[in-house]
Amino acid sequence: MVESVRTAPGRLRRMPARVRTIVSFTLILMVLAVLWESYKWLGQTTGGVWPGTDIGLPVRTNNRAMPHLWDIVAALFRPARRGGDEVLLITLLRAGLFTLRSAFTGFVFGSAFGFFLAIWFTRSSLAERGLMPYVVASQTVPLIAIAPMVVIWGGQAGLPTWLSVAVISSYLSFFPVAINALRGLRSPPATATELMKSYAATPNEVLTKLQMPAALPFLFPALKIAATASVIGAIIGELPAGLSVGLGRALLSFASSFSSAPEKLFGAVFVAALLGLSFVGLVALAERRLIPATRRVSHDPEIAALAAGGTG
């Protein structure tokens, strides 16, 4: 027994990296599930206090606050509405797709805008000094406060609500792309720029042949962050938009019906997480196809910059 426990990590280590990630990941998810259920069991048996004390547990463990995991899964496959024949999972996925449309549109426009800003900043230091502080400050503005106004503006301009939500979503996604693209476009060493100058290359040639290819590895980590950000932005945008569909709507209505059907809210949370993950997964897949392993930089924009700074 002891022997097998000792070799387990060794065996784990000998697996190919991707298999190892999946295995350790599954293990962790299982551990989390066990923790959830045993915490719930502990609370139920002690009446909501730490054993042997009268200190209360931080989270209530009744079936309302913490439904059994199997109850949540079962709820996903029961009709969403009494008497309806569409199961909750389908309803939620439909809502998710609606949100994804806004998120994806916001992602595309936001990233394009961020990239455009970055190119502009590399060409004009005046533009950078004038606008960069506001690019940073833009992210401190509470999105949910401007969301209703954006929806009203969109309505006045004749835009469908989902498109206004996309605009709100792009407000979050443009930022990481702008910051990282700027770093990426600036990543070639000074000598590479001098080389291009010695060939009498035009600014557009410098951009397409030197700066953009150099920026690609920086761009993908930013796009992954932008993907999550655009989903967050779309959900936040939907909250005050008064839509009758979408994940934001589902979260709001299931939050208000929480006391009668808590599993539905957890189901919506689950689908929202799934949405974010699959979007990021798609971007990661694109990265894997487009960028050779030797050029990939790590996930985070700041780290990407620091890592590249070291190799320049």
Added chain:
Amino acid sequence: MTTNRLRRAFPAIVVFAGGILFWETIVRVFDIKGFLLPAPSAIISAFPAEWAELRPAAVGTFTSALAGLTLGTTLAIVAAVGAVRWPMAREGAMPLAITANSTPIIVLAPVANAWFGLLSPWSTIVVIAVLVFFPVMINLVRGLMSTDAAELELMASYAATRRTTLWKLQLPGALPYMFSALKVAAALSLIGAIVKEYFGGSQSRLGQYITLKAGNFQFEEVWTAIVLAALFGIGLYVLITLVEKKFMSWHVSVRAAQI
């Protein structure tokens, strides 16, 4: 030095002044309705009347944001140091953290209301702490792992203990990662607080204030809250940048900024 800095900041100042002026002008010239876009002057003049309601709401929201930020960052530091100390934990925890960070964590807001109680301050603080935890932890682990082999060998040659290596080598090396994560986390904490408050809770909070005023189409009042929240966010960002400059005067990013 100061004149130089002023000269560098000049375009930003011009953009600010020009932007406000442009905003005011188009609202007046095109006679844009207040519910579409209130003029800056209208927003400013809304402050005095709203202050009595706005001040406690802002204090409540900012306190939650700071408390959540502090809790989340502290937990993230502990988790990151643990993850670096025990490689097995790291191999499992990092993919999980990266995955969690790819999900819209903010959707936990209504769940937290159910768990900790609608009126409990913890329901807001915990959501913000979770929100902040993942980016800070991920960045910090990467920062702590960024020390190169030669530096570790140097410490080993001094027969340094694990703790000394952590304090003298790994933590200082991780500071740049830490500060950049903190800047992201500061913005997250504020957004998180206001979105969480949108899902309900104490009435005297910015999230509730915004919901209420937006529902009544009182957008001048909504804008006072936006301005206040943005000022707080910028203040937090500037504060972190100042601390960063103080602690990392040796680092390229700070040196480059000073030229």
Added chain:
Amino acid sequence: MTEAAMTLGNVSMVFDADGGSVHALEGVSLDIRDGELLSLIGPSGCGKSTLLRLLGDLLVATSGSVTVRGKSAEQARLDRDYGMVFQAATLLEWRRVAANVELPLEIMGVEPAERKRRAAEMLDLVGLGQFAEHYPWQLSGGMQQRVSIARALVFHPSILLMDEPFGALDEMTRERMQMELLGIQEKTGTTIVFVTHSIPEAAFLSDRVAVMSRRPGRITEVIDIDLAQPRVFDTREDPDFFAAVTQVRESLRSIEEAT
């Protein structure tokens, strides 16, 4: 052989820096003869690299003139008269070796078939014909630098500007590269300006060595190197070579004593 390829007329260079200005070069006058290899040598920070960049129109002199066969340096750059090689090979990591060599031709609008042919020819010249389809990271430092030389020569520039091109290579590779460079120059007749801080390298390669003083950089002496042509591996053991090395060293030392 005695016609001037480039002329520097009383060139001075002042950089603006935080809290004052840096006088990098002062009153530099020099004729560079057609087809010669001229080395620039001097203490670090003396402005050798600045001078090279002025010749290549990567920087513009504060005062004085740089002419290339009667043209301005800028016109010469626009006419693609310059090939450049730096200490770092500066290959684009996303392009294969052949594509790196083709880069300047691509920018100059040469047909794809012709580009391919000329890149292959150049790679053969530097002995890397079989590595055309490799990526830069698959090559050693010396091989990368040879690719960089092939790239500099592929469009047949009349002048090759080299900034410590072999500075990062080990001694063995360095000596081999020096031989190769001379071989290439013999075949192409290119005028070469070569920045170095190695006395033996300057003595071995050059027709003339321009010795520079500390900042503000001036040319204190131009030494003719009278070594038999072509230079071969055994030249380094020739008493004349030692004499040349000594002459350059003495000249450099007299600067040290003067300051």
